Amino acid sequence: MGKAKGRYHEVSIVIGSLNTHTPEGRLAEKWQNYQATVKLVSPKNKRGFEIIVVGTGLAGASAAASLGELGYKVHAFTYHDSPRRAHSIAAQGGINAAKNYQNDGDSVWRLFIDTIKGGDYRSREANVHRLAEVSLNIIDQCVAQGVPFARDYGGLLDNRSFGGAQVSRTFYARGQTGQQLLLGAYSALMRQVGQGSVTLHNRKEMLELVVHEGRAVGIVVRDLLTGEVSSHSAHAVVLATGGYSNVYFLSTNAKMCNVTAAWRAHRQGALFANPCYTQIHPTCIPQSDEFQSKLTLMSESLRNDGRIWVPQKGSDTRPPSEIPDSERDYYLEVKYPAFGNLVPRDVASRNAKSVVDEGRGIGERANGVYLDFTDAIAAQGEAAIADKYGNLFDIYERITGENPYKSPMRIYPATHYTMGGLWVDYELMSNLPGLFVLGEANFSDHGANRLGASALMQGLADGYFVLPSTIGPWLAQMLGESKLPADHEVFETTETAVAQRTQRWLNINGTRSVDYFHRELGKLVWDNVGMSRSRPGLEKALSEIPALYEEYLSDVRVLGSAQTLNQSLEKAGRVADFFELAQLMARDALEREESCGGHFREEHQTPEGEARRDDDNFAHATAWEWTGDPQKSIAHFEPLDFTEVDLAVRSYK
Amino acid sequence: MAKTISVTLRIWRQDGPNAPGEFVVYQVEDIPDDASFLEMLDILNERLIARNKEPVCFESDCREGICGTCGLMINGQAHGPQKATATCQLHMREFKDNDVIVVEPWRAESFPVIKDLTVDRSAMDEIIKVGGYISVNTGAAPDANLIPIPHQTSSAAFDAAACIGCGACVAACPNSAAQLFCSAKVQHLNLLPQGQAERWERAEAMVEKMEEFFGSCTNHGECEEACPKEISIDFIAWTNRDYVKSKLKRRIGP
Numbered sequence: 001m002g003k004a005k006g007r008y009h010e011v012s013i014v015i016g017s018l019n020t021h022t023p024e025g026r027l028a029e030k031w032q033n034y035q036a037t038v039k040l041v042s043p044k045n046k047r048g049f050e051i052i053v054v055g056t057g058l059a060g061a062s063a064a065a066s067l068g069e070l071g072y073k074v075h076a077f078t079y080h081d082s083p084r085r086a087h088s089i090a091a092q093g094g095i096n097a098a099k100n101y102q103n104d105g106d107s108v109w110r111l112f113i114d115t116i117k118g119g120d121y122r123s124r125e126a127n128v129h130r131l132a133e134v135s136l137n138i139i140d141q142c143v144a145q146g147v148p149f150a151r152d153y154g155g156l157l158d159n160r161s162f163g164g165a166q167v168s169r170t171f172y173a174r175g176q177t178g179q180q181l182l183l184g185a186y187s188a189l190m191r192q193v194g195q196g197s198v199t200l201h202n203r204k205e206m207l208e209l210v211v212h213e214g215r216a217v218g219i220v221v222r223d224l225l226t227g228e229v230s231s232h233s234a235h236a237v238v239l240a241t242g243g244y245s246n247v248y249f250l251s252t253n254a255k256m257c258n259v260t261a262a263w264r265a266h267r268q269g270a271l272f273a274n275p276c277y278t279q280i281h282p283t284c285i286p287q288s289d290e291f292q293s294k295l296t297l298m299s300e301s302l303r304n305d306g307r308i309w310v311p312q313k314g315s316d317t318r319p320p321s322e323i324p325d326s327e328r329d330y331y332l333e334v335k336y337p338a339f340g341n342l343v344p345r346d347v348a349s350r351n352a353k354s355v356v357d358e359g360r361g362i363g364e365r366a367n368g369v370y371l372d373f374t375d376a377i378a379a380q381g382e383a384a385i386a387d388k389y390g391n392l393f394d395i396y397e398r399i400t401g402e403n404p405y406k407s408p409m410r411i412y413p414a415t416h417y418t419m420g421g422l423w424v425d426y427e428l429m430s431n432l433p434g435l436f437v438l439g440e441a442n443f444s445d446h447g448a449n450r451l452g453a454s455a456l457m458q459g460l461a462d463g464y465f466v467l468p469s470t471i472g473p474w475l476a477q478m479l480g481e482s483k484l485p486a487d488h489e490v491f492e493t494t495e496t497a498v499a500q501r502t503q504r505w506l507n508i509n510g511t512r513s514v515d516y517f518h519r520e521l522g523k524l525v526w527d528n529v530g531m532s533r534s535r536p537g538l539e540k541a542l543s544e545i546p547a548l549y550e551e552y553l554s555d556v557r558v559l560g561s562a563q564t565l566n567q568s569l570e571k572a573g574r575v576a577d578f579f580e581l582a583q584l585m586a587r588d589a590l591e592r593e594e595s596c597g598g599h600f601r602e603e604h605q606t607p608e609g610e611a612r613r614d615d616d617n618f619a620h621a622t623a624w625e626w627t628g629d630p631q632k633s634i635a636h637f638e639p640l641d642f643t644e645v646d647l648a649v650r651s652y653k
Numbered sequence: 654m655a656k657t658i659s660v661t662l663r664i665w666r667q668d669g670p671n672a673p674g675e676f677v678v679y680q681v682e683d684i685p686d687d688a689s690f691l692e693m694l695d696i697l698n699e700r701l702i703a704r705n706k707e708p709v710c711f712e713s714d715c716r717e718g719i720c721g722t723c724g725l726m727i728n729g730q731a732h733g734p735q736k737a738t739a740t741c742q743l744h745m746r747e748f749k750d751n752d753v754i755v756v757e758p759w760r761a762e763s764f765p766v767i768k769d770l771t772v773d774r775s776a777m778d779e780i781i782k783v784g785g786y787i788s789v790n791t792g793a794a795p796d797a798n799l800i801p802i803p804h805q806t807s808s809a810a811f812d813a814a815a816c817i818g819c820g821a822c823v824a825a826c827p828n829s830a831a832q833l834f835c836s837a838k839v840q841h842l843n844l845l846p847q848g849q850a851e852r853w854e855r856a857e858a859m860v861e862k863m864e865e866f867f868g869s870c871t872n873h874g875e876c877e878e879a880c881p882k883e884i885s886i887d888f889i890a891w892t893n894r895d896y897v898k899s900k901l902k903r904r905i906g907p
Contacts (some may be wrong), residue, residue: 155801
């Protein structure tokens with residue numbers, strides 16, 4: 001196998017000069033120009049290329065299916081029993097697209113601007129514009145696949161307005177938009193599996209990226225049922241492995257979500273960008289007891305009709321129905337008259353935290369705020385509310401034992417999504433040639449804060465429409481080259497290392513469970529690198545996490561064997577990677593001396609308590625290079641040039 | 654403070670696919686009744702690990718009742734006693750202090766046990782592979798509003814599409830039939846205008862693939878009772894109709 005040729009080989013690791021490979025031309029024309037001039041691979045030649053796709057959520061399944069349709073030989077990996085179980089399935093609210101079906105003034109430009117502004121001007125202009133452009137095709141594709149989006153009585157698609165938007169551009173499917181979109185992508189994927197272009201490897205967890213002569217050549221996986229460690233080689237590796245919210249232990253992510261695939265790639269040289277950008281979702285069900293390990297999100301679409309309030313005075317233990325309107329504080333409506341209850345997620349979350357910190361929290365543990373539907377039910381009738389939110393109300397009642405038609409919901413923010421991730425260029429390729437990163441696993445489109453209904457949009461944009469074009473030039477320059485054999489020395493060495501690392505957890509034989517350490521780590525990260533950060537807190541995290549990690553490495557207890565299904569063993573490796581990531585998050589948060597989007601530094605706020613950005617010094621993405629110690633990672637900067645957007649103070653007043 | 658309860662669990666433990674299994678009894682004290690059933694098992698597992706005993710292996714992921722990963726027979730009922738509720742959404746307030754709860758894996762020959770309460774449901778993916786899709790390559794789609802779909806049609810398709818693929822219908826069926834799962838998947842697509850081009854082939858291919866793996870339906874209706882998404886057995890009738898019609902069409906010619 002020859003060395004990588006062309007400009008890809010020059011991807012430089014020099015501070016300040018990350019090459020984004022953004023095409024020339026006016027913003028609105030970049031993607032068209034790119035597609036018109038990009039190097040193509042002919043149908044016959046496509047069959048000679050093998051591509052590994054790790055993860056089968058929206059981004060991974062849509063990418064694997066689309067690449068298979070194009071004729072590439074695809075290997076799709078998932079640690080689930082079926083691709084349909086990926087956590088994209090749990091997205092409730094909706095997916096944005098600039099269709100302007102509602103004639104309310106929406107356009108690609110407006111969706112682009114909203115997304116840039118929502119991300120607090122910390123995302124790459126060209127990527128975001130492309131996202132807004134392809135949003136149109138996504139809806140067409142999904143409807144053609146049979147995704148049953150909500151429709152009006154004339155049979156046409158319905159839309160609703162969603163957190164942070166003044167137009168109705170969100171397509172939705174009852175409260176299970178994620179499941180319906182994933183079923184669409186999964187069905188497209190299974191069709192390719194049936195036709196033989198995609199080979200599905202289920203219950204296989206990627207435990208290492210294999211890099212040879214500076215480029216990604218394959219992965220090493222562990223079979224979760226038999227423990228067998230095996231190597232897989234390809235011309236390109238695509239990671240679509242989701243976000244890292246579970247570093248907080250308590251989050252709305254599924255139990256198995258983890259950072260391991262991305263983190264192993266990072267340790268092999270892929271830069272990890274903006275790890276401090278994490279999103280706290282404002283509408284989750286508050287924690288009910290200490291044992292709880294998973295928080296449940298209530299779609300923020302509920303904020304369209306629900307009114308958020310707390311009692312005006314603290315420690316008010318009266319039931320909500322007995323608190324008269326004059327003694328309630330509808331704090332979002334008062335503070336942000338233009339957007340009211342629909343302010344973006346970070347703003348809604350911080351305001352909830354501040355009223356609870358003031359002692360005005362509600363519920364038995366005083367750990368929530370009310371989301372009240374009384375007025376909406378009076379105005380629209382119970383049937384209309386049930387039609388829109390029925391299944392969400394049911395979920396709420398099942399979990400809490402309380403009926404939200406009768407008494408207001410209790411909600412509180414929880415970690416939900418991570419905007420940071422592996423650094424990628426315009427073509428979604430990381431700085432490691434041959435490694436592409438899609439969806440939540442990359443850092444590219446949401447800046448410092450993601451708008452509601454934009455995650456599904458990005459995952460599908462990357463998988464259906466962006467990668468199938470942008471992977472072309474990388475493969476085209478490898479024409480005629482065979483992939484590195486999977487029994488090459490580099491694979492064998494990696495397999496041995498992976499097997500040893502797995503065995504190591506079983507040998508420690510300590511006294512405490514993996515979950516114990518994960519919970520302790522989560523508390524440290526939530527308290528110090530959570531919704532609101534300060535220098536002393538971050539420094540505390542940076543000194544306490546390594547100590548806890550040391551303890552973990554010497555005192556964790558993992559029982560059973562490596563040759564069978566062993567869930568504690570799987571988790572032990574994932575939690576170790578969280579320990580390292582958590583330190584990088586704190587380090588990144590400490591270096592970013594400003595407040596922007598989901599990253600709120602207490603030292604950087606206005607007298608009214610709003611985030612204060614510092615565009616002169618921090619209008620850049622920070623991409624970290626692994627050095628062996630997460631606290632000594634090297635920062636690389638990608639300056640964010642805004643050619644057609646004015647950087648404005650994000651105000652929702 | 655929330656109240657707590659104590660229960661006796663009889664849990665099926667089985668080391669591997671070919672190992673013999675047995676019920677093991679566990680006393681679990683002081684479980685908050687706000688805890689979910691799976692959180693109760695998490696607590697049990699933490700206590701087992703503390704006593705140097707291997708934790709009980711059960712699957713779950715989203716814990717929001719949508720990914721379909723979890724699924725246990727609880728006192729002989731798939732997903733337990735609460736109607737329209739996946740195991741992860743079942744809470745301990747549904748049980749009483751000192752209850753004895755029997756916990757088993759899904760019972761079905763086509764879902765072999767992997768370990769303890771975990772089973773292999775990959776047969777369901779086989780059904781999807783042969784026809785559970787609309788053949789539309791990426792980029793080939795017309796504008797989304799080109800074909801209006803009556804609210805009622807779209808709503809009926811959605812009721813079928815709500816299936817989370819958990820396999821409770823199979824586990825609850827005395828014949829281990831997968832008709833409810835299969836018909837939900839067939840009808841989601843067969844009801845929609847976009848699904849018409851492949852309607853007949855889809856019905857035949859999916860039904861016949863299903864029969865390779867699963868038992869036959871004899872109209873017990875247990876599947877509908879057990880379904881956490883309340884999928885109606887009407888879809889089975891509609892799928893039978895499509896299947897028979899397709900067979901006749903092919904006999905007569907197009």
